[in-house]
Amino acid sequence: MKIKTLTLYPELYSALHTGVLGKALEKNIFEVEVINIRDYSKDKHKKCDDYPFGGGAGMVMTPQPLHDAIASNDPEHKALRIYLSPKGVKLNQKLVKELAQKEFLLLVNGSYEGVDQRIIDADIDMELSVGDYVLTCGDYASLIVINAVSRYIDGVLGSCQSAQEESFSDNLLEYPQYTRPQNFMGMEVPEVLLSGNHAEIEKWRKQKRIELTKKYRPDLLEE
Numbered sequence: 001m002k003i004k005t006l007t008l009y010p011e012l013y014s015a016l017h018t019g020v021l022g023k024a025l026e027k028n029i030f031e032v033e034v035i036n037i038r039d040y041s042k043d044k045h046k047k048c049d050d051y052p053f054g055g056g057a058g059m060v061m062t063p064q065p066l067h068d069a070i071a072s073n074d075p076e077h078k079a080l081r082i083y084l085s086p087k088g089v090k091l092n093q094k095l096v097k098e099l100a101q102k103e104f105l106l107l108v109n110g111s112y113e114g115v116d117q118r119i120i121d122a123d124i125d126m127e128l129s130v131g132d133y134v135l136t137c138g139d140y141a142s143l144i145v146i147n148a149v150s151r152y153i154d155g156v157l158g159s160c161q162s163a164q165e166e167s168f169s170d171n172l173l174e175y176p177q178y179t180r181p182q183n184f185m186g187m188e189v190p191e192v193l194l195s196g197n198h199a200e201i202e203k204w205r206k207q208k209r210i211e212l213t214k215k216y217r218p219d220l221l222e223e
């Protein structure tokens, strides 16, 4: 899989080079190319924003640098072109899995008050949202998409972790986890986990997952 991300803030993507993802990028198991939209501006000061027609607060990203950046980085429109936007379809684990099957993702990130609508109309395949809150730029959403999607690429996680994936995919919350010490500030680890009875432990964990999901995220059970 190849991911290109078009941004005004390339430095934000340094966060990708940590942990298990950083390792996978080093090993070229998948590829993230960060593209500075400003490099495509034909303005003499490399300007990428302007005042909104009709007035109003803030600035809008101008179409020229964005369109040229998209055309130059995906000339044959082989990528799924995604604009990160609060108008988009909400990201969930099912969609993450679908995106992970794609060969080439092009992420387009807005800043200020967003991009000129004609870029969305002419150049974008889908709008995608990571949730209902205000962000300063789409790049924080892109980092979430890249992180979530890359976990499904072969070789990114160890074989041990990818087996565990099964349990994430049934739309249930996880069971509570405990480690040493057995007594922490007077609080004991549940007896069954110390029993060594694997069948009983599995039963307890499954039951906890259902109980916790019912209590905290009943919406997940309806999906």
Ligand code: 4FN
Binding pocket: 084, 085, 086, 110, 111, 112, 113, 114, 115, 128, 129, 130, 131, 132, 133, 134, 135, 136, 137, 138, 141
């Ligand atoms: N956000 C809302 C309503 C109106 C505007 C915003 C907002 C970044 C460029 C978009 C936000 C949230 C989830 C991208 C939010 C996302 C963004 C995202 C995002 C700068 C314009 C903007 C009703 C959701 C609170 C700023 C609601 N997922 N505008 O945040 O890009 O992908």
